[in-house]
Amino acid sequence: MILNHNGFTAEVGYEDGDRLMHGSVINTRAVLHFEGGNIEELRQAFADTIALPEVVQGTRRGTENPSGALSLRITPQLRRRVAQKAARVGESINQFIVGCLEEVA
Numbered sequence: 001m002i003l004n005h006n007g008f009t010a011e012v013g014y015e016d017g018d019r020l021m022h023g024s025v026i027n028t029r030a031v032l033h034f035e036g037g038n039i040e041e042l043r044q045a046f047a048d049t050i051a052l053p054e055v056v057q058g059t060r061r062g063t064e065n066p067s068g069a070l071s072l073r074i075t076p077q078l079r080r081r082v083a084q085k086a087a088r089v090g091e092s093i094n095q096f097i098v099g100c101l102e103e104v105a
Contacts, residue, residue: 003043008050010034012042025050072097 001012003023010032012023021042025032034049036042074082079093086096 003046005043005047006050008046010046 003010003012007027008025009027010023010025012021014021020035020037021039023034023036023042023046025034025046032049034042034045036045082096083093086093089096091099
């Protein structure tokens, strides 16, 4: 399940046997987790987490990368295979990877 609040997005999960649902904010540079026993508690915990002064002052400004740049670490073998496939379809490595990401996102 996905929750959104004040420009922040969180993924929520539940494991069988747990009495709590767990959430993680996914569009921040900080690692932010919260939990709740029901959906109302979960939503409140999410709102409380992103309202913390250190989140508002530090993380919010860094939530998005305005340049759109993404740094990846991949093996040389994978890079070579990606470069070969990109060349076969007449695209740069960047264009090829963006196309692949657009297909799955």
